[in-house]
Amino acid sequence: MLLLHRPIIVFASVAMVPADAVTQARADRPAPEVPEVRTAATVQRNVQPNLATVTLQFSADGSSPKEAGRHLASRVDSLRRALATLGIPRDSIVNRNQWYWWRGRIETVVGPVRYAPRSKPGSDPRFNYPVQDTTYRAHDAVEVRIRDLCKIGAVLDTAMGRGITDISNVRFAATEVAAAQDQALRAAAVRARAQAVAIATASGLQLGRVLSLSTQADYADRFDEFTLSGAVATGTEGQEGVATVVVQPSVPVSVTVYGRWELVSKP
Structure with missing residues (x-):
């Protein structure tokens, strides 16, 4: 009796899954x-503060813008000299006049109406002509930086002694x-x-x-x-x-x- 042996063949299939896909699947899971x-x-x-600043605002009048500016510069220079006697250096007194560019550094002030006589002698006063005088007012402001706080009162007194009454609150700072x-x-x-x-x-x-x-x-x-x-x-x-x-x-x-x-x- 002849026996025939038939081989048995087994086919195996292996699926290769990329590692990136596994990582992506894990990343999609919501973290707890x-x-x-x-x-x-x-x-x-x-x-404790070691610096004080105060702003002084003032103005000066003149018959022309040039004259008003000259009077204003004279007031500023006088103030600088007075503060220098207190030991306030010139570089601690800085101009703040950019505040006034919004409304105009030079202001025109028109006076009340008055009647001036005519130049002809013996003219009837009933025919005097009305005139208004124009005054030009220049504005400025300076910021005084005081590092010796014991001199704050002296600075305020010096400003008021020169007719400067528009004075801001004293601002203190610590550096x-x-x-x-x-x-x-x-x-x-x-x-x-x-x-x-x-x-x-x-x-x-x-x-x-x-x-x-x-x-x-x-x-x-x-x-x-x-x-x-x-x-x-x-x-x-x-x-x-x-x-x-x-x-x-x-x-x-x-x-x-x-x-x-x-x-x-x-x-």
């Missing part, structure tokens, strides 16, 4: 949402704020984390990793490390013969820290 807590803390530190800013940043960061810990503990969770820490809110478009708010103080004029006294306020340096932390379950 991680609970988080957001806090913001603001800390303010006060620093050395680095140390106060660093202290406020550290304190704000600690306070923001303490708030986050309190929220997490009340929720039965604990803080995980830090997601972000910044002095800029998520929705802010402009980075602003700190805000130096301007302080304004006005001088009080006492009795006659008593110098003006200006109380120097402190200048606040305010810092806000925004933080985001991950919330995780307690072990």
Whole structure:
């Protein structure tokens, strides 16, 4: 008996899937949402000012624009010389006359109507002709920067002694704020984390990793490390013969820290 052996052939098919397709499929899956807590803390530190500025506005009249400008320049020069005797350098007295270009640096002032007699002797006064005198008034303003704050009152008294009464409030500023800013940043960061810990503990969770820490809110478009708010103080004029006294306020340096932390379950 003859036995025939037939071979059995098995066909196998292997599909090759690109690695990029697997990565893309994983990326399409929505990432699990991680609970988080957001806090913001603001800390303010006060620093002493080291600069004061005051704006003095004045004017001068003349029968022509040239004459009015000459009288105005004389007033400015007189003021500069007087302030120099107080120790205010000339480069600390800057012109601010661009404020007046909007309404015109030279103003025309038309006087009341008056009747002038005719030039012919013996003419009837009933036929006098009306005239109006024109006066030209030049405006200017100077900003005085005072670095020795003990001289603020003397500067105001000097200005008023020269007939300058249009005086702005004294504006104080601090230029050395680095140390106060660093202290406020550290304190704000600690306070923001303490708030986050309190929220997490009340929720039965604990803080995980830090997601972000910044002095800029998520929705802010402009980075602003700190805000130096301007302080304004006005001088009080006492009795006659008593110098003006200006109380120097402190200048606040305010810092806000925004933080985001991950919330995780307690072990």
